[in-house]
Amino acid sequence: MSRKQxxxxxxxxxxxxxxxxxxxxxxxxxxxxxxxxxxIVQENxxxxxxxxxxxxxxxxxxxxxxxxxxxVVGIPNSVCVPYRGGCLSPTLSTSSAPADPSExxxxxxxxxxxxxxxxxxxxxxxxMVYFDYHSVPAYWDYAEEYGLGDNYFSAVLSETTPxxxxxxxxxxxxxxxxxxxxxxxxxxxxxxxxDGAGVSWGYYDYLSSPSAASTLYPLDYLSGxxxxxxxxxxxxSSLYGDLSSGSGLPSVSFVNSLNNKTYDxxxxxxxxxxEQWVVSVVNRVMESAYWNTTAIFITWDEGGGxxxxxxxxxxxxxxxxxxxxxxxxxxxxxxxxxSPYSIEAHVxxxxxxxxxxxxxxxxxxxxxxxxxxxxxxxxPLDFFNxxxxxxxxxxxxxxxxxxxxTYPVPLQIPLSAGATQTSSALVSAxxxxxxxxxxxxxxxxxxxxxxxxxxxxxxVRARPASSHVQDDPGRDRRHD
Numbered sequence: 001m002s003r004k005q006x007x008x009x010x011x012x013x014x015x016x017x018x019x020x021x022x023x024x025x026x027x028x029x030x031x032x033x034x035x036x037x038x039x040i041v042q043e044n045x046x047x048x049x050x051x052x053x054x055x056x057x058x059x060x061x062x063x064x065x066x067x068x069x070x071x072v073v074g075i076p077n078s079v080c081v082p083y084r085g086g087c088l089s090p091t092l093s094t095s096s097a098p099a100d101p102s103e104x105x106x107x108x109x110x111x112x113x114x115x116x117x118x119x120x121x122x123x124x125x126x127x128m129v130y131f132d133y134h135s136v137p138a139y140w141d142y143a144e145e146y147g148l149g150d151n152y153f154s155a156v157l158s159e160t161t162p163x164x165x166x167x168x169x170x171x172x173x174x175x176x177x178x179x180x181x182x183x184x185x186x187x188x189x190x191x192x193x194x195d196g197a198g199v200s201w202g203y204y205d206y207l208s209s210p211s212a213a214s215t216l217y218p219l220d221y222l223s224g225x226x227x228x229x230x231x232x233x234x235x236x237s238s239l240y241g242d243l244s245s246g247s248g249l250p251s252v253s254f255v256n257s258l259n260n261k262t263y264d265x266x267x268x269x270x271x272x273x274x275e276q277w278v279v280s281v282v283n284r285v286m287e288s289a290y291w292n293t294t295a296i297f298i299t300w301d302e303g304g305g306x307x308x309x310x311x312x313x314x315x316x317x318x319x320x321x322x323x324x325x326x327x328x329x330x331x332x333x334x335x336x337x338x339s340p341y342s343i344e345a346h347v348x349x350x351x352x353x354x355x356x357x358x359x360x361x362x363x364x365x366x367x368x369x370x371x372x373x374x375x376x377x378x379x380p381l382d383f384f385n386x387x388x389x390x391x392x393x394x395x396x397x398x399x400x401x402x403x404x405x406t407y408p409v410p411l412q413i414p415l416s417a418g419a420t421q422t423s424s425a426l427v428s429a430x431x432x433x434x435x436x437x438x439x440x441x442x443x444x445x446x447x448x449x450x451x452x453x454x455x456x457x458x459x460v461r462a463r464p465a466s467s468h469v470q471d472d473p474g475r476d477r478r479h480d
Contacts, residue, residue, distance in 0.1 A: 029199075031364050032386055033341060035293040038253045039357055040281060041167065042274055043160065043266035044103075044304025047150060047332040048075050049130050050271075052090065052308075054140060054148070055408075057132045065144070065408040068415045070347045072150040075130065076309060083120035088128045090307055094135055099126035100267035101305030105158040105176055105324060108303075108331065112157075112311050123305030130307070133407035135271050138279045138396055139336065140407045142298070145394050146342040147383035153312050154302040154330035155354040163301045163330060164218040167354045168254070170374045173221065175322040182320075183223035190252075190358050190370055191229060199365050200232075200250040206259035207235040217258060239281075246289035252361055255281060267304065279396050279404045282338060286393030295339040295384075297357055303331030313351070316373060328373070329353045337383040340390035344413045352378045 052075035055066045080087035101123035110122040119127045133140045142148075155166030162172035169189045173182040186192050194201045205216060213233035219225065232250070239255065242248040257263040257277060265274035278298060285294055312329045319325035335352065355377035358370055369375035394412055396404035403409070 029365055031366060032384070033293060033390075034295045034339065034364055036249055036251055036253070036290050036295070037361060037364065038255060038281075038285060038294060038296045039167075040255045040278055040296065040298045041164070042257065042278065042298070042300045043264045043269075044100075044302060044306070045131075045265060045271070045300045045333065046303030046306040046308035047072075047152070047310070047334050048090070048308040049303070049306035050136055050139060050300075050334050051143065051148065051150070052130050053132050054143060061133065061407075063408070065411060068411075069144060069345050069408075072148065072347055073310060073349075074150075075307075079309060081117045081120045081128070081307070083125060088120045088125055090128050090130050092134075093129035093131055095129075096270040096272065097268040098129060098271070099124075101127035103159050103177075103305050105326065107305065108157050109324075109327070111305065111307075116307075116309050116311050119305070119307045123307075127305050128307050131271055136275045137407035138275050138404040139298075139334070141396060141402075141404070141409050142282075142336045142338055143347075144345055144408050145412060146339070146344065147337040147346040147348060149335035149337070149348045149350070149352055149380070149383075151310075151332070151349045152299070152335035152352040152356075153332050153354075154300075156318060156326040156328045157312055157330040158302070158326055160301050161218055161221070162326060163354060165221055166328075166373075167301070167357065168218075169222075170355055170358055170371045172318060172326070173320055175318075175324065175326050180221045181223075183221055186222045186225045186229065188371070189222060190361060191232070193367060193370055194252060194361075194365075195229065197365060197367055199252065199367075201252040201254070202239065202250040203233045203254045203256075204236045204239045205256040207233075208259070210235075240284055243284045243288040243290065249288075249290050251365070265300070276404065283395050286395050291393050292340050292390045295337065295341070297360075297380075298334075298336040298338070299354070299357075300333040301354075303333055308332045315353075315376065318373075335380070337380060339384065340393070341384045341386050341388065342391070343383060343385050344391075344411065345415060346383055348380065348382050350378050350380065350382055352380055356380050 051072055054072050054074065055069040056062050058077070075090050080089045103123070107122050111119045111127070154163045156162050156172065158175055159177045161174055161177045165172040165174070165184065168191065169184050171184060171188065173184050191201055191203070203216075203219065207213065207216065213219075213230045214225070216233055219233065236255070239249075239253065257274065260277075261269060263269070263274045263277035265271055282296060285291060285296060308331055310332045312327070312331060314327055314329075316328045317325045318328060335348075355374050356379060358374045359377045359379055361367070362369055362374065363379055391412060394402060394409075396402055396409075398404065401410055
């Protein structure tokens with residue numbers, strides 16, 4: 001091969017590589033640039049309980065930043081629900097030990113009777129308190145800097161156990177917080193699905209010992225867990241070690257604090273303590289080598305009986321011989337989506353639930369839907385703009401402009417930038433995201449490749465013999 005032919009071949013190769021390079025960066029098996037999904041699930045807070053007054057706390061915090069942020073479907077100013085011949089309105093709490101509302105499937109169903117007016121009478125007057133940036137400023141910071149879902153629901157209208165199981169299997173053998181059994185077979189879980197596809201996963205909590213993996217709640221509701229899968233159930237220290245070393249982080253990580261009552265946020269735990277624990281996990285991810293390929297989903301397993309004005313839509317029912325069939329969806333709970341591809345200050349109104357997180361995993365790794373409940377769930381793709389360059393991390397510290405105790409923090413990207421804040425038109429359920437961009441690049445992009453080849457041939461033929469083909473050092477081959 002002559003030097004001219006070699007130069008031409010190299011240029012064609014580089015042209016084709018420019019078209020497919022994003023897929024190589026993202027990993028050949030992912031539909032988006034996301035190679036690592038981390039799902040953090042805390043306990044028992046409804047959307048209105050944490051974000052009902054976001055972003056301005058009912059007008060008490062209006063400044064140059066908060067005035068630019070999109071509003072959420074939050075607590076109506078005039079709401080007052082019946083209670084003992086009178087009525088109760090939501091009230092701000094800064095308590096470090098909030099009282100636990102009454103919980104239960106039938107209690108929750110009664111809460112939502114007559115257009116969500118039953119909370120005070122059923123879950124109790126303690127259900128009518130809410131928190132804001134005074135107690136959970138970092139969560140509000142994450143909503144400001146990344147994405148917040150205000151149309152996201154727990155999977156079923158019941159307590160922790162069925163919702164935790166729905167997050168792992170898209171189904172539940174129990175309707176309430178019952179002791180195991182009954183069981184669901186491990187083969188019906190998303191972890192088993194990932195095993196079969198060769199996609200790594202890890203399940204993390206505070207373990208008292210390595211042997212505790214086989215009895216860890218709520219995995220103790222799954223039967224037939226193979227030893228190879230139990231080896232993926234680890235103490236949180238293992239997650240921190242993988243992040244610090246830059247090696248060994250699974251593709252999918254389920255992160256919990258259920259075995260640490262200080263951090264899990266279940267009343268009467270201090271919301272601020274749990275929030276700071278979440279911040280510590282997020283900071284470790286941001287400071288690791290994995291940040292550029294990671295999406296962190298933060299949510300709460302169920303609303304815990306705290307007031308939320310949005311009546312859950314009845315999308316499906318689950319009945320495995322229950323005294324009362326489970327209604328899906330459950331209470332509206334917050335969803336925070338943190339990623340270098342997150343659209344800053346985005347509020348998603350897409351109908352989503354815990355099942356949507358399983359569907360995102362299936363979508364991203366090109367897997368069939370785990371079951372029909374997952375197949376029918378919405379995809380949280382509008383949180384992302386995969387055509388933007390990876391954003392640098394925003395590590396919340398203990399002081400300074402980006403403090404985890406300060407809200408609001410400076411915006412990373414000015415909201416007036418417009419294009420950088422708009423979801424890519426390619427990102428749409430089923431056909432969008434990185435896979436769609438790659439498909440467009442390989443089909444429509446062949447024309448571009450052909451054009452590059454013709455231009456290269458012309459340049460090689462036209463260039464004098466004494467000239468040398470040089471790569472343009474200013475050319476940016478990153479995917480825009």
